[in-house]
Amino acid sequence: MDYKFVSFPLSKKCNTLTTTVHLGNLAYQVDDGKNVKEHRLTLADSLDIPLDRFVFVHQTHSDKVLKVELNDLGKGVDSFISGMEGDALYTYLKNVPLCIFHADCVPVFFIDESADLAGIIHAGYEGTLKHVVFKSIKRILEEENIDYKNLKFYIGPYRRKPSFELETKYQQEVIAAGFGEALKDHHFDNGLAVKMDLFRLGIKEKQIEDCELDTFFDERFYSAHRYRLDQTKTPVGRLVSLIYLK
Secondary structure (H helix, E strand, C coil), rough: CCHHHHHHHHCCEEEEEEECCCCCCCCCCCCHHCHHHHHHHHHHHHHHCCHHHHHHCCCCCCEEEEEHHHHCCCCCCCCCCEEECCCCCECCECCCCCCEEEEECEEEEEEEECEEEEEEEEEHHHHHHHHHHHHHHHHHHHCCCCCCCEEEEECCCCHHHHCCECCCHHHHHHHHCCCHHEEEECCCCHHHHHHHHHHHHHCCCEEEEECCEEECCCCCCCCHHHHHHCCCCCCCCCEEEEECCC
């Protein structure tokens, strides 16, 4: 068994995974980027895909989605700032891993098997409130002329509701953004908010799967919140969630 990542069964046409602490930090922007290139090369070797075919985001908790073309291959491989500036990526290209960074944020994988289109969205607290998921999928539907009924989604590991308590001012932000149903007893369910945005696009529950893994409680994953609470016992780092068409 390979403990360097956890794979998810979104589709036979793609590979979908989230790395673990056993592989190590994969983000240059964290922990001074120590050994990041080495960890990325290990990941590339495990997937049998050259690292120069990977594409990483230069993410900013935005609502921006980007289409990955041939001339984008290798972006973000050698530095955070050289990545594609946005928080969502999609492509028709085969064997091109689309990579986002996260610890507690929600990775949203998606595919249209009939169109051979796949992508991934980074939905942190800020991005979710900006409706990054709604805007990204809406733009793809419009620009690529695909049918929302053909899309399949998979929600990866994230910090779930039990540990995500919000102060009153942040609860008000959530409500103002239209995600009041994702609040219960002062706790926020970011994954449910993501689903709410998908439902607003006409996506049905049956089109969405959820791994039900929690980065805060599952020590296979980095957790920024767990690190803030106890730096002496928790490693610092960021996971990569990625998807690629076979």
